[in-house]
Amino acid sequence: MRRVAIVGAGLTKFYRNTQETPKELAYEATKMALDSCEMKLSDIDCVVHGTAPDAFDGVHMKGEYLSDGSGAYRKPYMRHFVGGGTGVLSPIHGWFHVASGMFDTCLVVAEEKMSSAYPHPAGAFLTIFDHTTEQPLYPTLIYIFAIEMNRFMTTHGYRKEDIALVAVKNKKNAMDHPSAQLPAEITVQDVLNSEIMAWPVNRLDISPTSDGAACVVLAAEHVARRITEKPIWIDGCGWSLDTAYWTTRDLYYPDYLEVAARQAYKMAGIKEPSKEIHIAEPYDPFTYKELHHIEGLMLAPRGKSVQMLVDGHFNRNGNLPTSPSGGLLGVGNPIAAAGLMKVIELYLQLKGTAGKRQVPGNPTCGVANAWGDLMQVGTVVVLRS
Amino acid sequence: MALIERFQKTTDIGFWEGQIPMSYIYTVGRAGEKFFRELINGKIFGAKCEACNITYVPAKIFCEKCFARLEDKYLDVGTNGKVYTFTQCYETYEGIRKEKPSIVAVIQIDGTQGFLVHWLGEIDFEKVSIGMPVEAVFKAKKDREGSILDIKYFKPIK
Numbered sequence: 001m002r003r004v005a006i007v008g009a010g011l012t013k014f015y016r017n018t019q020e021t022p023k024e025l026a027y028e029a030t031k032m033a034l035d036s037c038e039m040k041l042s043d044i045d046c047v048v049h050g051t052a053p054d055a056f057d058g059v060h061m062k063g064e065y066l067s068d069g070s071g072a073y074r075k076p077y078m079r080h081f082v083g084g085g086t087g088v089l090s091p092i093h094g095w096f097h098v099a100s101g102m103f104d105t106c107l108v109v110a111e112e113k114m115s116s117a118y119p120h121p122a123g124a125f126l127t128i129f130d131h132t133t134e135q136p137l138y139p140t141l142i143y144i145f146a147i148e149m150n151r152f153m154t155t156h157g158y159r160k161e162d163i164a165l166v167a168v169k170n171k172k173n174a175m176d177h178p179s180a181q182l183p184a185e186i187t188v189q190d191v192l193n194s195e196i197m198a199w200p201v202n203r204l205d206i207s208p209t210s211d212g213a214a215c216v217v218l219a220a221e222h223v224a225r226r227i228t229e230k231p232i233w234i235d236g237c238g239w240s241l242d243t244a245y246w247t248t249r250d251l252y253y254p255d256y257l258e259v260a261a262r263q264a265y266k267m268a269g270i271k272e273p274s275k276e277i278h279i280a281e282p283y284d285p286f287t288y289k290e291l292h293h294i295e296g297l298m299l300a301p302r303g304k305s306v307q308m309l310v311d312g313h314f315n316r317n318g319n320l321p322t323s324p325s326g327g328l329l330g331v332g333n334p335i336a337a338a339g340l341m342k343v344i345e346l347y348l349q350l351k352g353t354a355g356k357r358q359v360p361g362n363p364t365c366g367v368a369n370a371w372g373d374l375m376q377v378g379t380v381v382v383l384r385s
Numbered sequence: 386m387a388l389i390e391r392f393q394k395t396t397d398i399g400f401w402e403g404q405i406p407m408s409y410i411y412t413v414g415r416a417g418e419k420f421f422r423e424l425i426n427g428k429i430f431g432a433k434c435e436a437c438n439i440t441y442v443p444a445k446i447f448c449e450k451c452f453a454r455l456e457d458k459y460l461d462v463g464t465n466g467k468v469y470t471f472t473q474c475y476e477t478y479e480g481i482r483k484e485k486p487s488i489v490a491v492i493q494i495d496g497t498q499g500f501l502v503h504w505l506g507e508i509d510f511e512k513v514s515i516g517m518p519v520e521a522v523f524k525a526k527k528d529r530e531g532s533i534l535d536i537k538y539f540k541p542i543k
């Protein structure tokens with residue numbers, strides 16, 4: 001296998017209701033990524049695209065629809081899709097293409113435009129549930145997550161007001177992110193006082209509906225070294241899928257993630273993740289999910305992540321900054337693009353070009369994860385400078 | 386990039402309204418025929434994998450762990466269980482506020498490794514707890530039609 005680096009990145013602003021069509025969003029992110037490393041479309045050998053349910057954009061087979069905006073005209077092109085886990089599978093899918101030796105360069109594009117769906121994009125999730133045993137009960141994603149959060153809290157004796165600190169931290173971090181949709185300085189009380197959606201989940205525990213796109217440029221080592229003095233290497237990839245019967249899982253702990261993380265850490269030669277990893281972008285569509293994923297990534301012992309959060313361990317200037325980007329809670333959640341946004345944050349941080357968001361201490365190793373499908377897929381990448 | 390409000394009046398921007406007009410008739414499947422027909426009889430059926438010592442609920446035709454065929458391993462698992470976890474929801478799947486919130490729970494059926502998602506009834510939300518014993522409450526026999534909704538909800542066992 002060849003070593004593969006990220007050499008460029010682009011990210012649109014995340015909004016609810018962009019004027020741009022999905023393919024225009026993809027174009028803006030892709031153009032920005034190429035410009036960031038002074039490459040032209042003719043320098044690109046192949047393209048991979050990550051985008052989540054067709055039902056959001058309302059374009060059936062939207063991989064094909066998005067191909068031209070993603071720079072794939074007359075190039076080898078392939079779409080991948082694992083629901084919410086898509087955006088972190090995206091760089092892995094690109095990595096296959098380059099590590100295999102088939103291609104020297106690859107564009108990795110992720111896009112989502114959720115605002116086109118009426119009356120609410122959440123309606124698209126009804127049909128992911130079992131059509132005979134679950135759909136008649138009209139499940140919503142929020143209630144499924146509330147059910148998981150309840151089990152996580154009850155098992156570990158976590159308090160809702162402590163978990164709310166994730167929203168406070170991430171929305172504040174997002175104030176320094178130019179793409180952010182919901183940056184804010186809020187308090188724990190604001191979270192607790194926000195509208196109750198499905199106990200114990202309140203409005204401010206949840207990431208928003210968003211439109212946006214993201215792109216990274218991958219290159220094989222010999223090409224990467226010509227493009228930039230500081231390539232950022234994809235040193236670990238992991239992915240795994242737990243049972244499709246979501247109710248049968250131990251909802252308090254994300255096994256799907258631990259399996260994927262172990263695979264990525266093994267590939268990267270990481271033995272003690274909590275010591276060797278300097279910065280993390282755990283997937284945070286809900287407040288509790290960041291903590292759930294910190295534990296699944298083995299960056300905190302089970303049942304200890306909340307105390308570490310309260311102690312400031314995960315702040316931007318803490319021992320292990322998590323979601324320094326602002327995460328999905330602060331930057332926004334255009335599904336596939338949000339996952340890739342997290343990878344882009346690691347890229348910028350490890351390169352030392354994250355500007356006002358730069359974490360101190362010259363981090364050299366970071367991990368990002370995403371989660372999705374029927375709440376059972378884990379996707380993990382480890383990057384190093 | 387332009388930021389626009391949620392389309393209520395679309396006077397400032399070009400747009401096109403559309404749907405993906407498809408509807409579906411889903412078969413319940415081979416295992417589903419057993420499970421849903423037995424609901425009409427007021428029974429909940431699972432399927433046991435002897436090799437893995439796992440009883441799945443609802444019944445299924447195969448074990449996902451060892452891939453054994455389970456079609457001759459269907460069994461009545463009773464109608465009692467315990468609350469595995471729960472929530473109370475305030476919005477519909479279309480994002481509309483409900484007039485009255487509903488309690489939803491994952492219920493582990495006793496003696497099995499199987500679970501059903503369903504509503505809880507005849508209890509106040511404040512009184513619900515993880516581990517609480519509950520039983521299925523069925524519709525009147527004449528109203529049952531082989532649907533998961535033949536169970537009205539689960540209620541606490543006194």
Ligand SMILES: [Zn+2]
Nearest residue numbers: 434437448451
């Ligand atoms: Zn088995």
